Each structure stands twice: as C-alpha cells, then as structure tokens.
Amino acid sequence: MTGSSGAGARRRPQRHLPLQIFLGFLVVYFLVPFWWVAVNSSKDAPGLFGGGNTLWFADRVDYFGNLQRLFTYDGGIYGRWILNSTLYAFAGGIGATILAVMAGYGFAKYRFAGRRFSFSILLGALMVPATALVIPTFMMFSGLGLTNTIWAVILPSLLNPFGVYLMHVYARDAVPDEILDAARVDGAGEVRTFLQVAFPLMRPAVVTVLLLSAVASWNNYFLPLAMLSDNRLFPVTVGLGLWQGIASANNAGSTSLWSLIILGALVSVVPLIIAFFTLQRHWRGGLSVGGLR
Amino acid sequence: MTLLTEESAASTQEKAHKVRGKVRLREHLMGWLFVGPFGIVFLALLIAPLAYAFYLSLWQKKLIGGTSFVFLGNYVKAFTDPTFLSGAWFVIRFSLVAIPLQIVIALAMALILDAVTSLFTRFSRLMIFLPYAIPTVIGAVMWGFLYSKSFGPLSDIFGLFGATAPDFFSSNLIFYGLINVVTWQWAGYYMIILYAALQGIDPTLYEAARMDGAGKWQIALRIKIPLIAPALLLILVFSLIGTLQFFNEPQILRYLAAGTIAPGFTPNMYAYQQAFGLANFNYGSAISFALGGIVFVCVYAFLFFTRKRRSFF
16 A cells, blocks of 8 residues: 555656647547537527527527426426336346345355356356347237336346346455354354345445446336337336437427427436436446456 | 274264265355345346247248248348348448447547546546446437537538538448447446556556666557456457447437438347337347347457457456
8 A cells, every 4th residue: 555655656747738638629529419418408499490509509598498398298208207217227226236246246155056057157148138138028028918017127127147247256356255254153144244244345346236237227228118118107218219209200390399309318317427426436446347357 | 992083083074074064055055045036037037038039030920821930941031131131231340340449549548547647637537438327329319419400510510611511311421420429428438447447557567667668658558458458358348249239329310310220220120120110029039039149159259369268257
C-alpha cells in the first residue's frame, strides 16, 4: 500500500494538452445525442419541424407542457410503461442476482459430485445467444398460458450464466477457505457461514452483478416484444418503439407524437443515469473481475 | 502389543474415513443446495428451450397436410435461402468492421485515461461511459432523430460548409449509420473494462521499463497491452456474440429507414418475422438454431486462433 502510494507521489502530474483536446472531441461526440434530446424535448411540433436550429432551443421552451402531455397521453400509458420497466428490472435483477450469488459460491466452495461437468456446461452456455431462446421460450410459455403476463418477461431474466461465472471467480479469490472453516469450527451452520461470513466479502461483485442484471432487464427489447401483446404490460423500450413506428408510418398526421417520443426517450434514461452515478463506487471494483483473471 | 496398536490404528483410520465420508456427503448436499436453484432455472429456461427449438426445427407446418417431419429440411432450406444467407453475411461483415473499430477506440481512450490524470479526464471517463446506461433501443431512437432529414442537425452542420448532408438511411450508408450507433453505445463500456484492467497493473513495472530506457509508446505497446490481453479477449468474445445477434437497432431504425432495412435484414430479424409475423415457428426456430450454430463456430474459431482458451476460463 505504502509502496504504491509512494510510486504515485513520485509520478509527475501529467497534463498532455493534445491528448486532452482529443478527449474533448470524443466527449462531445458521446454527448451530442443527449444534448439533442435535451434541447428538442423542450419544443412543440412547430418548433420541431419549423426549420429552426436543431441543436439549440426554440423561442418557446415548454418542458412543463410537454411533460404534462407525455404523462396524460393515451390515459397516462407512458407512466405505466416506466413502472413496468422498473418492476421488470427490480424483479429480474434481484432474482437473477440471488441465484447467481448462491450458485457462484456453491461452485467455488464445495467439491460436490458433478461440479466439473455442470460448470463446463455453464461455460458453454455463455456462448449461447440469448435471442436464440426467445422463440422456443415463447412457444413453451404459450403452452403454459404465460405469454402476455408479467411472468413472461420476469422469468427468463432470472437466467444470468455470466453472473454465475463472475460470482464464481470472485468467491474463489475473495473468500478464503480458512475463514469459512473457522466459522464452521465456531459452530456456525453452512447457511449462516454463507450469509454472515462469505456474503459480506462478496459484496462488490454482488453489486456489480445486480447492476448488470437490472440493466439487462431494463434494456430488454426482443423478449418483451415477442412475449407481450397488451400494451399496458409493455416496458418503456417496447412502448417507445411502438410510438416510433406509429409516428413514422403516418408522418404528417402525427407530428405531435414526435415531441412525446423525444421527451419520453429523455425521461426513460434519467433513472439509469442516476443509478450509475450514485452506485459508481460499487460497480467499478467489480467490473475488472471478469477481465483480469 | 504390535497387534493392538495396529488394530487401534486401523480403527482410527476407519473412524476418520467414516467422518470424512459424512463430511463428503454433506459437501455434496450443500453444494447442490447452493447451485440447485440456479440449476433449475438453467434447465427450464436454457436447456429446455434449446432442446425444444431443435425439436421444432425438425418439423414443417403446411397449410394443407398439417405438420410433417422433415428432419434437417429446414436447415437445408435456411442455408439455401438468399434472405438468411444475405442476413448472415451482413452480420459477419458488420462484426468484422464494428468490433475492431470499437475495440481500437476503447483501447485508445482507456490508455489516454490511464496515462493522464486530471479533473477533466475523470469527467470524460464518466461521460464516455454514459451511453452504456442507455437502452440500445433508446440509443437507436436518439440516433434516428439525429439522422432524420426533417429535424436532425446533419443538414444544418453540412449546410455550414455548403455541402449536402449524407443520408444515413439510404441503402449505401445504412451500414455506416449502424456502425456509428453501436460504436457510440458500446465503446465506453469496453473502455471502462480495459481501464479497470490497466489500473490493476503494478506501476513498478513502468518504473523498471523506464529504467531500461523504454518510452511512453513502448510502455503502452509492450507492457500495458500485453498485460490486459485477457480483458481484451473477453470483450472481443462478448462483442462477437452480441453483434452476430444484431436485432434492436435495425429493428428500431427500420421504421425511419423505410425500404432500406428489409424485415430479413439480420438473421435474428428474419427469425422474428418468420415466427411472429408469419406464424412460421418451425422455420423461425431453425433460423434461430442455425444462427446459434454460426455464433458457436465463430467464437470457437476465434478462440482457437488466438489459442487463449485456457487463460480465458
């Protein structure tokens, strides 16, 4: 610890102006779409199509009116979509994380029969494209009467083989066997050892897996698009896709819908951006796990 | 005397064996208890659908005559179907351009952010990562606005120089339009992974290299990049798997780029159209399965050629 901080202090502060300017250009590139959406969601249809500056505000800045229209359009369906997305992200994310933490710990810390075989099947499953499963899962669920229900979206998002792999690697390296044995000698049962000794040590990886699975469910498009037909069950991704299809199909008659889509896109990204910024400290440590070893 | 000790030694050994046997049984049980819940989900939602898709793909449904067993007939049909083949060729071509581009940009950004520390670089790191927090569908919607002729900024920007704006929805440029969307979406995420790997390198290595007369470029090329090779390989494999399944972005931009993006533009879109548009679930399953096969072959070929399979897992 002291060694590395000593080396850091000895390193001269480096400025590199050309590199920073280059970086500045990249930042502009990555921010342009956000800027465009933030500016244009303040406009009404004439402001949007009137041929004014597309990268700056129109004369009328009307966020409040647009927000009101967004959340009252079609009986407030947009708010429902946001709530649905939240439900799918939380249920899928938390469920997938619990399963992944348990399985990763089990694979790392118990030498049970069939362990090597099942782990190699798991590694093979990392290569299976998730979308290849959508059509047969739809067929199976439709046989069980589960399509067009929330379970059709939540159940498949419980499956996160990469999360198990990540937890396995982390538990193997961050949870020493000696500590577990010490807890057992002190009379703690296996479950208590897991919950009170191993789990706290795995926390950085747990947060990372939770965030990755929640983001994966929030971003999901193909699966809910295939599974759901009732638009009151849609997550926000499928809902905005639907609106965009309607707006593009009859370009002239739906100019007012475009400003709702733009603001809808802006509103839908705010929760995730907040989540990423506030949880930054936690996921940064976990992201390196999969790559380094 | 000797007999007694031998006997007691045998009995303690036996006892130890018994205890160990108990422990072993307990370990088997606990291991399966922890892995079991995931195992059930894995069997029900991965193995079963895969098996079912394969089963479905062996049958063919006709309007007249009902469902009949065609064995590999659907696969023969798929691999001679021009729509499937052109879709598969498109995603392979797309991967060959998009993945190296994303990784080179991500690597360059990670090396810069690793070498230069300032308030601005910390800020840029977050801003570059930001698109990862955006659902790919919303990212495609946003770029669709920017490409749009009626309210996008491209005509304004190119108008400043007296040029006509490129139309990224035209059949010539849609390839590059999509490349731009996925690069914007994923480069920041890859950058964060590579950056985390770079930060994990012991700085005394640089010190030693500098003593030996290595310059900044040499340190980057000969020390940093080789040491983060596992991370590079990981993101290569995952971006390959992701890109071959290309669906969300073209599906969304399809509405705006009317006529340019056909329903069978990528294999996944084709499978979706066959299954949900035409209720042709058997052929749709066959296409999904064939695509899964292509992904498997590509990934294994890649891992074989880099010969890093062992270090990856």
